[in-house]
Amino acid sequence: MNKLILAMAMLLPFVVSTANAAPAKAPLCAACHGAEGKAMIPGYPHLAGQNEQYLISSLKAYKDKQRNGGQAAIMQAQAAALSDAEIAELAAYFSKM
Known part of the structure; x- marks a missing residue:
């Protein structure tokens, strides 16, 4: 039992660091x-x-070209390349910063 607890404790930093890892598309942002x-x-x-x-x-x-103004053309092009899953990943990542 103690070995199991020790093994889990040793994995905790890895789990925490990967949970906060940047999504693949974050560098574009x-x-x-x-x-x-x-x-x-x-x-x-x-x-x-x-x-x-x-x-x-x-x-x-x-992405749907429903938002205009400012840097809309740039953002429309960036968002067009994102899947719904990638949008959700980026939103979760930046909201937790």
């Missing part, structure tokens, strides 16, 4: 919105800490 989700370019929104459902609905609106 970082180019404009910052590596930590905090944009360094004026006019670009911070993604870190945003509401997860808001991020999902925003990306889907860009």
